[in-house]
Amino acid sequence: MIERFYLKDYLSFKEIELNPTAGLVVFTGPSGSGKSILMKSILSSLGVDACEAALCESSVTWELDAAETGIENDDINIFKHIKKEKSRYFINNQSVSKKAISGLSSNYLRHLSLKDFSDFENENLVSIIDTRIQNKSTDIQRIKESYKKSFLEHRDVKIELDKIEEEERKIVELKEFAAFEIGKIQDIDPKISEDEELIEIKKELSRKEKVMETISSANAIFESEHLVSSALDSLDADSSFFDDAMNELRALFESAEARFNELEEIDIEEVLNRIEELGSLKRRYGSIEEALAYKEQKILELAKYENIEITKDELVKKEAKLSKEVQESAELLSELRAGELASFSKDLNSYLKELYLRDAQVSMQETELSTYGKDEILINLNNTELQKVSTGEFNRLRLALLAVKSEYMSQNGGILMLDEIDANLSGEESMSVAKVLRQLSKHFQIFVISHQPQLTSMGEQHFLVHKNEDESMVKELSFEERIDEIARIISGDSVSNEAKIFAKELLEASR
Incomplete structure (x- = not known):
């Protein structure tokens, strides 16, 4: 419920604060006093509507799932809309998008101002029927759980089976392609890091001749080695440092000559061709590692194609078994729902009679299987499709449906907001609407604008919206x-x- 609402600087409203209670909250006042503006600002604070108020803020008792929303839950959560140059929305001072705040609000709030058909969606109607059945027999919950488990498993198996049958239609091509891809990589038979080693050999070969020439020229230094040693001896100088340096240089040259001599046996054309082969794999797959990984993937795919008939046979048997389980559970649900339909229809029409509407026709037909069965519940009013009834009749039918649903509700249903739902109704009709709303107020916090004394008198809290000169004011009476x-x-x-x-x-x- 909304425990507090604050509004600042919106058209004729300067600053107001409301502390609504649970139950039926009524707003009245002369025409043009700002009742609809006030309702719009409350909706705006929750992201359901938009207005030009500097600030509109609602403190609500709704539970927020921190893991799902990313917003920490407080004892009282504050939803806020601020308008300066642009609109901004906050929950507990954390900035959120309008889509996010309206999405959260839609779990708790219904605005019965326009023809919203969500209450008549099949899933909701089936849920109402099932809840009524569950209060008489707990078997339905077990059947529903068993049905849903089998339905979801059957759906997954069917998807896998369809995929296999699709693969079967092109299995020859797939097998040929997999074998071709495997063969292409196996023919080259690449080794990890082989390309890097070959590129290094290529570099060595390209500079071999030049390096050997420079070494050959440098070897002349060893012809004068004995002269340097004699000179050092004549100076009584220790010649060991020179001997060590010359030995190290000699070893370096010999090692280089040996390495380059080994390259004599390597065919440069073969190296270049191998580098090109490995390069083609890298261009296609990204790297040698990725090419080898792709080959292994194709080997697994080929094995799968070879065993596809075995897999298909197993899936066909599993699909048939699950299909039977789904159909049997769906049939049981249909029988239970069909048995409850007359009672549901009677209770709905009882409320419609209170609301001075003629009977609704409730029927059930078979539809495509879904997570809640194969049943579609249809409601017509006066043998007229809901899309064609008047807005006033439609909203009273919604109230009747909500009243039927509320009889079995064990928790708070959230907030209902109604703008002049009793407009153009007689005194008796208005009182009938008021009585149904009073019953619903046991499970919903209801905000309603009224111009009729009957509905106004049934309110558990009454706010008067009035103007003092040009400023709109709100007073609890x-x-x-x-x-x-x-x-x-x-x-x-x-x-x-x-x-x-x-x-x-x-x-x-x-x-």
Whole structure:
């Protein structure tokens, strides 16, 4: 529920704060006082609508799943819309998108102002029927769980089987392609890091002749080696450093000559051709490692193609078994739902009678299997499709459906927001709507704008929206103040004693 609402700088509203209670909360006031503007700002704070208010903020008791939303849950969560140059939305001072905030709100809030068919979606209607059955027999929950498990498993098996059958149609091509890809890599038979080693050999071969020439020229230094040693001896100098350096140089030259002599046996054309072969694999697969990994993948695929018939036979048997289980469970669910349909229809029409509407026709037909079975629940009003009934009739039908659903609700259903749902109704019709809303208020916090005394008198909290000069104000009314406001609704600005008496009787009766 919304525990607190704050609004600042929106059209004729300067600053207001409301502390709504649970139950049926009614807003009344003269035309043009700002009731619809106020309702719009409340919706805007929750991301369901948009307005130009500097700030609109709702403190709600909704539970937030931190893992799913990324927002830490508080005892009271604050939803906020701020408008400066552009709109910004916050939950617990954490910036969020309008889509995110409206998505969260939609789990708890329904705005019954337009023709929203979500309450008549098949999944919701089936859920209402199943909940009613469950209150009489717990077997349905077990059947539903068994059905859903089999349905999902069957769906996965069917997808896998369809994939195999698709592969079967092109199995020859797939096998040939896999074998061709494997053969192409095996023919080259690459080794990891082989390309790097060959490139190094290529570099060595390309500089072999030049390096050997420089070594040959440098070998002349050894012809004068004995002269240097004699000179050092004549100077009584230690010649060991020179001997060591010359020995190290001699070893270096000999090692290089030996390495280059080994390259004499290597065919440069073969090296270049091998580098080109490995290069073609790298260009196709990215690297030698990736080419080898691809080959292993194709080997596994080829083995799979070879065994595809065995796999298919097993899946066909499994699919048939699961299909039977799904059909049997779906049939059991259909029988239970069909048995409950008359009772559901009777209760729905009982509320419709209270709301001065003719009977609705409820039927069930078979549809495509889904996670909740094979049943489609259809509701028509006065043998007319819902898309063609008036908005007033549609919304009263929604109230009746919500009332039927609420009979078996064990928890709070969230918030309902209604804008003049009793407009253009007679006094009796308005009272019927009020009684249904009062019942729903056991499970929902309901915000409603009303111009009728009957619905207004049934409110458990009453706010008056009025203007003081050009500024809109909101005031929570006491019992005596409610009498005056209801009397004004009855008789207009010139309130009569008879209107006051009738207003008081309505309020006392609603208690």
